[in-house]
Amino acid sequence: MKLIDEFRDPALAQQLVESIRGVATRRWTIMEVCGGQTHGLLRHGIDEELRDVVELLHGPGCPVCVTPTTVIDHAIELALRPGVLLTTFGDMLRVPGKHRSLMQAQAEGANIQMVYSPLDAVKLAQELPSTQVVFFAVGFETTAPATAIAVSQAEALDLPNFSVLTAHVRVEPAMEAIAQAEDCRVNGFLAAGHVCTITGYEQYHKLAQRYRMPIVVTGFEPIDLLVGIYRCLQLLEQGSFDVVNAYTRSVRPAGNLAAQEILQQVFVVADQPWRGLGEVPLGGLILASKFRGFDAVDRFALERTTVAVEDECQSGAVMSGRIRPTQCPHFGSRCTPQSPLGAPMVSTEGACSAYYRYSNLVPLNTSPAS
Amino acid sequence: MCLAIPGQIVRWLRRDPPFCEAEIDFLGVRRVCNLSCVPEAQVAEYVIVHAGVAISVMDSAVAHLLLSELRSHEHEVNGAGLGELHE
């Protein structure tokens, strides 16, 4: 399709690699915030290609990875209750909870259905009036509008058998938590293009100034990623702590106002425990009081999750850029996609899964397979 | 999770939020998607769709401008041009 292939053009990619080499006078450390970007960088071998001029650290942008174990255990508990159908994105199914994943629970009889959209869960609730349909909602600001629309639809339809188990998270507070850490090595951020499509990027100026780090809003295709890196290095070389939009075909400075309005109607910002990173102040979205009737935690009298239980997985260190996935002692031995210890090994946006999948790198100057 | 793909609007089906819906063509595969976040979108425009919901109308003109800037190496001459098309 037009405007996909162009942003994967190998010749243009090679030209940008040369521009990047031309602009860098030293090796800089940049963090790409979104796990989708991590996968793009590794799939196309961009991190290897540019290894001598830029160290790419992988950020916290994997909502599946930061969902606390206790919330996954809640989802399993609900799916095992008679009369309940738990629906969620395919990405969640293999993520380990305390003792098992949703997929393992399914083999033991838990009633779980994968959906492509929360709106499909609303349709299921309409079709199955005697079943309590719960949507297990995870995701950043990119995904939260879809959940908000689903809840609004359920309210408009007066659906008594639809509810949501929410673990929605916000990106900016996580970026701030990383930037303010004493041992932070990040010189600049590539901000998450689809999150910024919703939120805009005007709010990043404060962050960039406070922590003296340029922030470049970046997309996901190889050309987008290379332009993001180029712009970030250019700002770093100029000593500028500016915020720049390198994903202009989707992101507007103030974001998507209609989506923000829908979010504000349905959700309020709250502190949230993140798996691996601990409590993140203002790090999540919970249902506003008007919509609490659709909260599965209340409806099924579950205990609200207030702490993220630590496990053997080193995801916190990986997601804050302190270690690379391959530096985790469990990588590839006790932890593999077939038998994961932590979420980053199974999520399609997890950094560990990216390292595991793309260890045989495709050179940048060949046409990508996908 | 934040994966989002572009598709072209074939026709609007419903205009009442939160049920706004249109038929979207993704490389020949047609799906009904929710357009509550892009109520201004018009038939034949491209939207970027995530989890069944269009999250933005793709600005094709701006995309082509960026590509031609890149191809002409304009970003190296006046570096500031890139990425500031919307500012």
Ligand code: SF4
């Ligand atoms: S390799 Fe496995 S245990 Fe180690 S950080 Fe990654 S997911 Fe966690």
